[in-house]
Amino acid sequence: MSDxxxxxxxxxxxxxxxxxxxxxxxxxxxxxxxxKATGTVPFAQAFPNRAFNVGVAEANMAGVAAGLSSxxxxxxxxxxxxxxxxxxxxxxxxxxxxxxxxxxxVGTDPGVSAAFNGGTHMAFEDGGLMRNIPKLxxxxxxxxxxxxxxVKESAKYQGCTYMRLHRKGAQMIYPEGETFEFGKGxxxxxxxxxxxxxxxxxxxxxxxEAAKALEAEGISAAVIDMHTIKPIDADLxxxxxxxxxxxxxxxxxxxxxxxxSSVAEVLGEKYPALLRxxxxxxxxxxxxxxxxxxxxxxxxxxxxVKAAKDVxxxxxxxxx
Amino acid sequence: MDxxxxxSLQEKxxxxxxxxxxxxxxxxxxxxxxxxxxIDALTLLYYRHMEKIDPKDPKKKDRDQLVLSKGHAGPALYxxxxxxxxxxxxxxxxxxxxxxxxxxxxxxxxxxxxxxxAGSLGQGMSTAIGKVLGHRxxxxxSKVYVIIGDGESNEGQxxxxxxxxxHFKLHEIIAFTDNNKMQIDGWTNDVxxxxxxTSKWLAFGWxxxxxxGHDIExxxxxIDKAKKETCRPSMIVMDTIKGKGASFAEGNxxxxxxxxxxxxxDEAIKALG
Numbered sequence: 001m002s003d004x005x006x007x008x009x010x011x012x013x014x015x016x017x018x019x020x021x022x023x024x025x026x027x028x029x030x031x032x033x034x035x036k037a038t039g040t041v042p043f044a045q046a047f048p049n050r051a052f053n054v055g056v057a058e059a060n061m062a063g064v065a066a067g068l069s070s071x072x073x074x075x076x077x078x079x080x081x082x083x084x085x086x087x088x089x090x091x092x093x094x095x096x097x098x099x100x101x102x103x104x105x106v107g108t109d110p111g112v113s114a115a116f117n118g119g120t121h122m123a124f125e126d127g128g129l130m131r132n133i134p135k136l137x138x139x140x141x142x143x144x145x146x147x148x149x150x151v152k153e154s155a156k157y158q159g160c161t162y163m164r165l166h167r168k169g170a171q172m173i174y175p176e177g178e179t180f181e182f183g184k185g186x187x188x189x190x191x192x193x194x195x196x197x198x199x200x201x202x203x204x205x206x207x208x209e210a211a212k213a214l215e216a217e218g219i220s221a222a223v224i225d226m227h228t229i230k231p232i233d234a235d236l237x238x239x240x241x242x243x244x245x246x247x248x249x250x251x252x253x254x255x256x257x258x259x260x261s262s263v264a265e266v267l268g269e270k271y272p273a274l275l276r277x278x279x280x281x282x283x284x285x286x287x288x289x290x291x292x293x294x295x296x297x298x299x300x301x302x303x304x305v306k307a308a309k310d311v312x313x314x315x316x317x318x319x320x
Numbered sequence: 321m322d323x324x325x326x327x328s329l330q331e332k333x334x335x336x337x338x339x340x341x342x343x344x345x346x347x348x349x350x351x352x353x354x355x356x357x358x359i360d361a362l363t364l365l366y367y368r369h370m371e372k373i374d375p376k377d378p379k380k381k382d383r384d385q386l387v388l389s390k391g392h393a394g395p396a397l398y399x400x401x402x403x404x405x406x407x408x409x410x411x412x413x414x415x416x417x418x419x420x421x422x423x424x425x426x427x428x429x430x431x432x433x434x435x436x437x438a439g440s441l442g443q444g445m446s447t448a449i450g451k452v453l454g455h456r457x458x459x460x461x462s463k464v465y466v467i468i469g470d471g472e473s474n475e476g477q478x479x480x481x482x483x484x485x486x487h488f489k490l491h492e493i494i495a496f497t498d499n500n501k502m503q504i505d506g507w508t509n510d511v512x513x514x515x516x517x518t519s520k521w522l523a524f525g526w527x528x529x530x531x532x533g534h535d536i537e538x539x540x541x542x543i544d545k546a547k548k549e550t551c552r553p554s555m556i557v558m559d560t561i562k563g564k565g566a567s568f569a570e571g572n573x574x575x576x577x578x579x580x581x582x583x584x585x586d587e588a589i590k591a592l593g
Binding site for chain 1: 381427428429435436437438439440442443445446447448449450451452453454455457458476477480481483484487488
C-alpha cells in the first residue's frame with residue numbers, strides 16, 4: 001500500500017493544500033482553534049505566513065476568509081461540520097456567497113463520525129443548510145483519491161464551495177490518478193434492478209457491501225458515488241432511473257435536503273422512479289462509538305439491503 | 321489642514337448631505353438617519369485621506385479600501401462615490417428600484433467603488449481583517465477603513481473581530497464607530513447599553529480616540545494620528561447625531577428607516593444653504 005493510501009483524510013486535505021500552495025501563492029488557510037483536528041498543522045509549518053488561526057470564533061473565521069478572498073486570496077477555512085453549518089452560516093452566506101467571493105469552507109466530522117463528541121457536535125443538517133445557498137458547490141469525498149482530486153477542483157473553481165470532510169481514517173476506493181469533476185457522479189458498479197446512490201466516506205463502502213449482498217440474493221444493484229450533492233448529477237440519475245426504476249439513497253445526514261432529497265427532486269421532475277432513503281430520520285445526534293451510531297441510525301449495509309429489497313418488491317408489484 | 325481646505329471640505333459635506341436627502345427623498349423612504357451621521361467621515365476619507373483610489377479603476381490592487389459595515393448607510397456612500405465619479409449621479413434616483421446598481425445595503429458586485437458587501441450587521445470588521453492579512457502577503461501597506469454602528473456593536477462578531485485585529489496588531493485598520501446614540505428600537509442606552517466604548521476597544525488592544533464626528537478638523541486630526549499607529553488597529557469613536565443636517569430627522573427616534581417625500585427633502589436641502 002502506498003503512503004498516500006495510509007493517510008487520514010485530513011492529512012490528504014492538508015497535503016493537497018500544501019501541494020497547491022507551492023505553486024499558487026493565493027492559497028491560504030483560516031482556522032478557528034481546530035488546526036490540530038482539521039489536520040492543517042503541516043500547512044502552517046510549510047507556510048507560516050499563510051495560515052491564520054483566529055481562535056474559537058467561527059463567525060469571524062468565515063468573515064476573515066471572505067476578506068482574504070476579496071483581495072484575491074483563495075482561503076480554505078475549516079471547522080467541525082456542526083460549527084461550519086450552524087455558526088458560520090450568515091457570514092459564509094453574506095460575506096462569502098452573496099458577495100460572490102471565493103471562500104472554500106470545510107466541515108470535518110460529518111454526522112455520526114463526530115462519535116464521542118456527541119449530539120452537540122453531530123451535524124446531520126449542515127449539508128442541507130449549505131444546499132440552500134444559491135450557486136454554492138457542495139461535495140463530500142468518499143476516499144483519499146477523490147478527496148485530493150476534489151480539493152484541487154475546489155481551488156480551481158471560481159466561487160464558494162463547501163466540503164464535508166471525514167477526518168479520521170484512510171480509505172482507497174479509486175485507483176490513484178482517477179479524475180473527478182464537480183456535478184459528475186461516479187458509477188462504481190453497474191446493475192439493473194436497483195440503484196444505490198451513496199455519498200461520503202462512511203456510506204459509499206456500505207452501499208458497495210450492500211450491493212454485493214444483494215447480488216448473492218439475485219438482485220442486481222448499481223452503485224453510484226454521488227460526491228457532489230450540488231449541483232446534483234441529474235443526467236446520471238435519469239439514466240439509472242431508466243435502467244433500474246428503483247433507488248436507495250445512502251447518506252450520513254438527515255434524509256431531508258441533502259442526497260435523498262436531491263435524488264427525489266430529480267426523479268419527481270424528470271423521470272419518476274421508486275425511492276427509499278437511508279439516512280437520519282428526523283433525529284438529533286447522540287454520543288457513542290461510530291459503529292454503534294451507524295447501527296443506531298440504520299446506516300449499515302443490512303439496512304440498505306432491506307431497503308433495496310423493499311423497493312425492488314414494490315417495483316414488481318408485490319405487496320409487502 | 322488650512323482654513324481654505326476646511327471650508328472646502330465642509331462645503332463638500334454639505335453637498336453630499338444634499339445628494340443623500342435628494343436620493344432618499346426621491347424614493348420616499350430610506351435609511352436617512354445613519355446615512356447623514358457618517359457624511360463628515362466619508363468626506364474626509366474620500367476627499368482627503370484615502371490613497372490610490374481611482375474612480376476609473378475601482379478595483380486597483382493597492383488602493384485604500386472602505387468597509388461600510390453598517391451597510392444600510394449605503395445612500396451616503398453612493399452620494400460620495402457618484403460625486404467622485406465612480407458612476408453617474410443620475411444613478412442616485414434609481415436607489416432600490418428594480419434592476420438598480422444601488423441597493424439599500426452595500427453590494428460590491430453591483431456598485432463600482434464599493435469595496436465590501438455588507439448589510440447583515442457585525443460582519444464588516446472580520447472582512448477588513450481578511451483584507452489586511454491579504455494585503456500584507458502581497459507586501460501592500462494599504463489602509464482598510466471600517467465604519468460600524470453603535471447599534472451594530474451589539475453584535476458578538478464585532479468583538480470577535482476586535483479581539484482578532486488586536487491580536488494580529490493590524491495597524492492598517494482604521495475603524496470608526498458612528499456613535500449616534502440611536503438604534504432601531506430607541507436610544508442605545510434604553511435598548512442595549514454599549515458604553516464605555518473607549519474602554520472596550522482599549523481592552524482589545526486598539527488605539528482609541530473619541531471625537532465629535534461632525535467636527536471635520538478634529539476628525540481629520542484623529543485620522544492623521546491613527547495613520548501613524550505602527551502596531552495597533554485604531555478605533556475612532558465618533559460622537560454623532562443621527563440625521564445630522566436635516567431638522568425633520570435630527571433627534572427623531574424614527575429616523576432609522578424613514579418615510580419622507582421629495583418636498584420634505586427639498587426643504588431640508590434649502591435649509592442647508
